[in-house]
Amino acid sequence: EADIYQTPRYLVIGTGKKITLECSQTMGHDKMYWYQQDPGMELHLIHYSYGVNSTEKGDLSSESTVSRIRTEHFPLTLESARPSHTSQYLCASSLPGGYGYTFGSGTRLTVV
């Protein structure tokens, strides 16, 4: 079944650790996105990609980085986690043309 997967769903980690949030989709979508969302709050676009080897920063400045080596895979990395990074991270993908996104279930990150 075509879908978009995020792992882990929940992560509690200590300050200073390096973490990678995984996002994979099986729909063959070229476009992929990362959003940051504090509980009950609005979505903030932090990274997006229009295809392999394409990455762009979003509207909200983030200390995270992303890579797009394969169409289906768009991981997000924090080199040194801090409590201010505590949030929910949502991955999405889409076809070109503005027809809407498919979202993953999200990763809730807590940095202690």
Add this chain to the structure above:
Amino acid sequence: AQSVTQLDSQVPVFEEAPVELRCNYSSSVSVYLFWYVQYPNQGLQLLLKYLSGSTLVKGINGFEAEFNKSQTSFHLRKPSVHISDTAEYFCAVSEYGGSQGNLIFGKGTKLSVKP
């Protein structure tokens, strides 16, 4: 530039009452319009979308929305809500045929359905 305004940040209603969640947008070009729902600790799920054709769009879970071009609105309605409809709802817009096709999201409306 496109923008989306969700006029109510919170909407409390009683079970079985009707509800309307309001969304206005601004754009200098034709748009596609979307409503997404987010349940606690979940990602966003597409409720319905307007791409073209009939301005009344029916979605999942008994929701519908009406595209009003003159008022630049896309309000979401349900005639009778259930407790399980308690969630956050996001309105979004994208540019018709735009090469980028990025969605612009509103800030969300929290729907609380009380027994």
